[in-house]
Amino acid sequence: MGSNRFGSLFSITTWGESHGKAIGVVIDGCPAGLTLTEEDINQELSKRRPGQITATSSRKETDECQILSGLFENTTTGAPISIIIPNRDVRSKDYEQVKKVLRPGHANFTYLEKYGIYDYRGGGRASARETACRVAAGAVAKKLLKLYNIEITTYLHSIDQIELPSISLSSAKEQLHHSSIFCPCKETELKMVTKIKSLQEEGDSTGGIISCIIENLPPGLGDPVYEKLEAKLANAMLSIPASKGIEFGKGFESAKMNGSNYNDHFILDKGEVKTKTNNAGGTLGGISTGMPLDLKVAFKPTSSICKQQYSVSIEENRKEVPFAFDSTKRHDPVVAIRAVPVVEAMSALVIADLLLTNKTSKI
Amino acid sequence: MGSNRFGSLFSITTWGESHGKAIGVVIDGCPAGLTLTEEDINQELSKRRPGQITATSSRKETDECQILSGLFENTTTGAPISIIIPNRDVRSKDYEQVKKVLRPGHANFTYLEKYGIYDYRGGGRASARETACRVAAGAVAKKLLKLYNIEITTYLHSIDQIELPSISLSSAKEQLHHSSIFCPCKETELKMVTKIKSLQEEGDSTGGIISCIIENLPPGLGDPVYEKLEAKLANAMLSIPASKGIEFGKGFESAKMNGSNYNDHFILDKGEVKTKTNNAGGTLGGISTGMPLDLKVAFKPTSSICKQQYSVSIEENRKEVPFAFDSTKRHDPVVAIRAVPVVEAMSALVIADLLLTNKTSKI
Amino acid sequence: MGSNRFGSLFSITTWGESHGKAIGVVIDGCPAGLTLTEEDINQELSKRRPGQITATSSRKETDECQILSGLFENTTTGAPISIIIPNRDVRSKDYEQVKKVLRPGHANFTYLEKYGIYDYRGGGRASARETACRVAAGAVAKKLLKLYNIEITTYLHSIDQIELPSISLSSAKEQLHHSSIFCPCKETELKMVTKIKSLQEEGDSTGGIISCIIENLPPGLGDPVYEKLEAKLANAMLSIPASKGIEFGKGFESAKMNGSNYNDHFILDKGEVKTKTNNAGGTLGGISTGMPLDLKVAFKPTSSICKQQYSVSIEENRKEVPFAFDSTKRHDPVVAIRAVPVVEAMSALVIADLLLTNKTSKI
Amino acid sequence: MGSNRFGSLFSITTWGESHGKAIGVVIDGCPAGLTLTEEDINQELSKRRPGQITATSSRKETDECQILSGLFENTTTGAPISIIIPNRDVRSKDYEQVKKVLRPGHANFTYLEKYGIYDYRGGGRASARETACRVAAGAVAKKLLKLYNIEITTYLHSIDQIELPSISLSSAKEQLHHSSIFCPCKETELKMVTKIKSLQEEGDSTGGIISCIIENLPPGLGDPVYEKLEAKLANAMLSIPASKGIEFGKGFESAKMNGSNYNDHFILDKGEVKTKTNNAGGTLGGISTGMPLDLKVAFKPTSSICKQQYSVSIEENRKEVPFAFDSTKRHDPVVAIRAVPVVEAMSALVIADLLLTNKTSKI
Numbered sequence A, B, C, D: 001m002g003s004n005r006f007g008s009l010f011s012i013t014t015w016g017e018s019h020g021k022a023i024g025v026v027i028d029g030c031p032a033g034l035t036l037t038e039e040d041i042n043q044e045l046s047k048r049r050p051g052q053i054t055a056t057s058s059r060k061e062t063d064e065c066q067i068l069s070g071l072f073e074n075t076t077t078g079a080p081i082s083i084i085i086p087n088r089d090v091r092s093k094d095y096e097q098v099k100k101v102l103r104p105g106h107a108n109f110t111y112l113e114k115y116g117i118y119d120y121r122g123g124g125r126a127s128a129r130e131t132a133c134r135v136a137a138g139a140v141a142k143k144l145l146k147l148y149n150i151e152i153t154t155y156l157h158s159i160d161q162i163e164l165p166s167i168s169l170s171s172a173k174e175q176l177h178h179s180s181i182f183c184p185c186k187e188t189e190l191k192m193v194t195k196i197k198s199l200q201e202e203g204d205s206t207g208g209i210i211s212c213i214i215e216n217l218p219p220g221l222g223d224p225v226y227e228k229l230e231a232k233l234a235n236a237m238l239s240i241p242a243s244k245g246i247e248f249g250k251g252f253e254s255a256k257m258n259g260s261n262y263n264d265h266f267i268l269d270k271g272e273v274k275t276k277t278n279n280a281g282g283t284l285g286g287i288s289t290g291m292p293l294d295l296k297v298a299f300k301p302t303s304s305i306c307k308q309q310y311s312v313s314i315e316e317n318r319k320e321v322p323f324a325f326d327s328t329k330r331h332d333p334v335v336a337i338r339a340v341p342v343v344e345a346m347s348a349l350v351i352a353d354l355l356l357t358n359k360t361s362k363i
Helices: A038-047 A092-098 A108-115 A128-147 A169-176 A186-202 A229-237 A335-358 B038-047 B092-098 B108-115 B128-147 B169-176 B186-202 B229-237 B251-256 B335-358 C038-047 C092-098 C108-115 C128-147 C169-176 C186-202 C229-237 C251-256 C335-358 D038-047 D092-098 D108-115 D128-147 D169-176 D186-202 D229-237 D335-358
Strands: A011-015 A022-028 A081-086 A151-159 A208-215 A243-248 A266-269 A272-275 A293-299 A309-313 A319-323 B011-015 B022-028 B081-086 B151-159 B208-215 B243-248 B266-269 B272-275 B293-299 B309-313 B319-323 C011-015 C022-028 C081-086 C151-159 C208-215 C243-248 C266-269 C272-275 C293-299 C309-313 C319-323 D011-015 D022-028 D081-086 D151-159 D208-215 D243-248 D266-269 D272-275 D293-299 D309-313 D319-323
Touching (some): A011 A128, A022 A128, A022 D011, A022 D022, A038 A128, A038 A335, A128 A151, A128 A335, A151 A169, A151 A186, A151 A335, A151 B251, A208 A335, A208 B251, A229 A243, A229 A293, A229 A335, A229 B229, A229 B243, A243 B229, A243 B251, A266 B319, A293 B251, A309 B266, A319 B266, B011 C022, B022 C011, B038 B128, B081 B128, B128 B151, B128 B335, B151 B169, B151 B335, B208 B335, B229 B243, B229 B293, B293 B335, C038 C128, C038 C335, C081 C128, C128 C151, C128 C335, C151 C169, C151 C335, C208 C335, C229 C293, C229 C335, C229 D229, C229 D243, C243 C251, C243 D229, C251 D208, C251 D243, C251 D293, C266 D309, C266 D319, C293 C335, C309 D266, D022 D128, D038 D335, D081 D128, D151 D186, D151 D335, D229 D293, D229 D335
Antiparallel strands (some): A151 A208, A208 A293, B022 B081, B208 B293, C011 C022, C022 C081, C208 C293, C266 C272, C309 C319, D011 D022, D151 D208, D208 D293, D266 D272
16 A cells, blocks of 8 residues: 555655655645745755764765746645655665675565565665655645744754753754754763764664654644544654654653643633643643644664674575674764654644644634 | 544544443444454453443443444444444533533643534543544454454553563463453552552542553564554554553663664574564564564543642633542543553554555555 | 545545444534534435335335434534434345345345355445435535535436426526426426336336536635546546436537537626636536536436346356346336435535635645 | 545556646555566557647657656565656747636636636646646556456547447457557548548537446456445546546436346356346446446547637736637647547556455455
8 A cells, every 4th residue: 555645635745765866755735825945945955964964974965856846936836746856876786785684673674575575775765865855845844834933843852871951942942053963952962972973983873862842833733533633743753764652741751640740730821721831742632732742752773783783694595694784884873863854844744734634623 | 624533444433422322433444254243342342341440430331332234144244334332321410510611631622722612521522432432443453353363462561650570471461361450460450559549549640651562463564654553553542542652662762772782683483584682662664573563652640630720711701710620520540541452452453454455565 | 445435524434234223424524613403414314215205115214313423502513423314114024035146237246246245135335225324414514515605406307218308597496396306397297207107017217317506616616636526526426326427517418519619708797707608517627617517417227127137046056047026016216316315415525525625725 | 635646555646737847646555566667658658649640739748757766676666656757848938828818618717716826837737738647657557457457448439420330349459559549440530530630720629538448357346335436437537637527338328228128137158147238337336247347438629729719818907808829839629539548547547446455355
């Protein structure tokens, strides 16, 4: 079944393998009347560019997109928006050596089991390369969110054992611009960068947690029962490669709290209903309260490491074999860093979809 | 937009308010040829019956279902299966007092904002009553899973600060049958029951974490990119009332690990590819590896407590008011307990859907 | 795959066999704020009641529905609306004799091939009984259409060789109320009733064509490419049992016309853009022009006839056998008559869906 | 709402305007293991190339596609297949003159009403140019159909008053290859070509009817109620630009027949159940019987004609104006001719989708 489509009304379909000619996305359902340029998208794409950040992979991807349809005089027309991003710096030969060995932590085994065929070069559809299309589409969704004054702030909450201290959202927003690894605290960033460098030297990797906060959501967004705001966001985030968990508000901690200290009391703030605390993270019954929506996503360590591992060779005679990635190649030691703009894009796509959906809830 | 449907090929549509005449579910897409009786469903429904377990709410729901369509001589025909469950013991008057006050932790505020109208009696669609329909549908899905020998084990991992010690899955499966609160460890169960009783006396509540393990999944289940096994399960679980987080395998802990100790090495086990460890929790690239799928869901504390809280009255002149539920009423102090069969049902529904989907992946 | 759902935003799921306990429909996505009573639905249901019209089948169906969910104080809440219609006057024994013989024109052969199991009593899901649920749901859709002042007029255009003369829409609307067979012309009705009676005596049947005109559609309804207004209506109408064709405006005749006499010229009517003629039947590019939408649906003759036919017995040893329905039973000799309210209901459902959809086309 | 997607399991999303840089299609859900080359697609695309047939439009479109994803060593991998077709010979200036005048029979009025913005150059998404993507996707669907030995034959049944005489399917299949206008009868073709030339001289146009016959469908294809084979095909065909009607088997004629001469009697043919006649056109209860599926689609006359017409100018002051297309431009006088491969492609897409769907109907 097709599994490359996301969203109901504001929907995207992505395509392309990491080592093909190009990757792309078709946005279907974007309302007419939105101003949009290629520059809007390229700006977002540049955030996930690995060459830009010392701490991440050395593959060079300039990632300049082309919008092939859906615009007339820089305005969306209601027609599908086709965005294409050429693949550059593709070195498929690098993968010849691992052609017949299952790579630990990678999807070649499961794809082979599912489809009976697998494009071993660079991960195919399972590659994080695919997420560039999510970021491109997210840039369009953000243009819609802007009309509603909705703002998304996404940052690294932790990598390895290094965790962000408690900081205010306003301070986070300010400091985020100065960080090359989406860490909104100078001191923590330094520790993180040191950790990353040492992991690179060891040929090892680590995981991380991303925080995402959505402000100015109108109350009433999200649909009851199976289309709850959390259900849709959870679906979105767990579709990102390497993600292994999500929580909202106090999340897993809330399982250890009591109703008397967890429940967010309603208050009146200039005549508007707000809650005093925001332990629920901005929703009740799966619908936005108007308080900031607050979620965290956990990412596993990068699977490609240069340390010795064990695996299975799937030549005609299957056998167990030692396995290590070539240490001269550089891989991102922390996949969570590049996932920051992806988490933000997926949030934007979910919210754009729900903004449209919500127009149909009342007569 | 309709938000009461779940699943693509094996799909369900649920309906009914907690204080209406009945609730129900229509299963559309169940393959023909499955043996099914009302008893199959009633047996699953009895697991979430509050009257049965001392530790949970005192509302009496015998919950006997009627199958109104889709069967011929106790066999599914491919036609939609309509299951109806009458509502009994409905005391709507209990809610008259809270008609005009926003209940902390409840959805009346957000429903009102969304729809401009709200059935204040017992939570309407936001009530946990709706989950009976998920359990009924899950019972049908389980009949399909049985043909594939797939087995789901679901239990309480923790409530409040009380956590299950590390136990083997086989021991958990055995002990689970003896527990009235789905706790597969006698000693822990005793601590939990003591905690629950003390919370009931205080009029307070707490949260909990549920563990769910799915064995014998064929490798290759789940679809890449937006229909990943984790993405679909996350969607399913976060649609359950009161759920606030989900994680797979090592989950949030994996964010603190290194690739060298996280990656699951491939091994050969009687000629079959397995992994030595199962930190990923049974998936790679969003597709099942054949190892047990392993997830945890966090639930917030029950919102209805008898302790004094603060809220807002939405009479013509909005004002802040003190608020407490009537202490003579009994509410579940730990909503997570009754959520155990619901988590299991949602797992079954996701897997049933993917088993059908998977038939179409290869020529 | 589930095939019992219709519509995207305003969607219905129907269930139930002709000889089961009940049939029903769940409407998911009906906006909140619509006034609705059981009487609204029963009124529409009475239109397809066979007992009422001398010319149609003698099976007695009082068809009084129950609304089990989705309303609060006679107003829709945004929750799914579950409507149930009990089956009465079910005489399953009548079908014992035809248990093992493929009925010409009926679906038992194809259902058996598809599902390997078939509920032979009265056609199961293939029975026209299922259409009562469409009419019930259509009654709800019509309540939404009324807010937009949209009006649907549906009538018999022809049966057998007897065709309606050219009449004005206003005259049709007036006379329609007086006809028991939905024929808006007294003289033609008399001819039709005579024909029907003679067919009943012969034990034969005939087909018919239904006309449906939708007035006051706002221009801009319907979506380009695959969701064209005609595409959605064609889908809706060809899903009605016994329908074999559909045409819009001049339809099949337009294939014989020239552009110079077919094209509808644009004119200004009190400052509004209209077209001088309406050969296209109210759409351009699959989107409504604001002119009346005009379609016709062709229905085949009723399959159940009492004349001698030939068929195949599917006992263990398949063999060709003569076949005739019991002449003491009465069947509708013209299925098209009872299809009139069904065509109207399906139109209403399509338009309701598109009205919601259309709210999302512009920023 | 997105309206550029077609199909459930084997699904396509098309994009691109007639006067943009390119058009394209993404196929999502094509099973892995299908052999596929660009040549397979180009061969089908060449059938709708206007330059090739004297009788049709003079715009030159070489239409060579590029497959950008979804293949590995010329085999489908289960990943989305992205096909792109560059737009050549685009002369947007031709449309400057008609920028502010509603073109009779065209969609600029309805698009403007719907979206508030319209790409007036060449029809945008409403252009028949979009159908090239359907043909490209249909070529892939046909590769799947070939595995099942399913064969589609599509031809011109009539244009204007000129109708094909009754011919056998085998003769039609043979002669079709020799015709440049998809007319499977030499004599009729000559009359049609004469008619087309005279229409071109007059600057007028005409409509036509297309016949499509699908052989070797396995019995059991198509789903009951809302996903009937006819419902899906009707949806597909009425989404083709300029189509105004569809009928199956005897179609509209069946409305004038009696059950006693319409019903197809079941017979045994080498032990297999067949029907003696095929008035129903290959379905019963919306499911294939195994007899040839037989449908006809009516197309209106080409809207762009050079004769004088009347219309409305939408400059600031709306006014009625005379209107005629520039007679030095050549337009297809019979849009039905180029629609032949499009009807065939849409049939193939529907059947491919149902073949996948059908894998899930039984346990």
